[in-house]
Amino acid sequence: MLSAVFWVPRLSAPWDLFLKYLKEGHPIGIFIMGWYRTVGFETVDDTVFALGQGMLLWLTLRQNRRAEEGERQPLLA
Numbered sequence: 001m002l003s004a005v006f007w008v009p010r011l012s013a014p015w016d017l018f019l020k021y022l023k024e025g026h027p028i029g030i031f032i033m034g035w036y037r038t039v040g041f042e043t044v045d046d047t048v049f050a051l052g053q054g055m056l057l058w059l060t061l062r063q064n065r066r067a068e069e070g071e072r073q074p075l076l077a
Helices: 003-012 015-023 028-071
Strands: none
Touching: 003 028, 015 028
């Protein structure tokens, strides 16, 4: 997740051009898609990857807790 956050300052985008066209009334969706196609895909892809890794970690930790509970049960009553 830190890698995704630190991608943002490393990327350069023509913000002055974006602001100029926004003032002229162009829809913001055009700029979002343009940003994604030029430099934003790295940040978005890294964020999705980090979220996927976090979910796998959560599932693994949850599974380990259940396994430990079973190991603490006596084998013979």
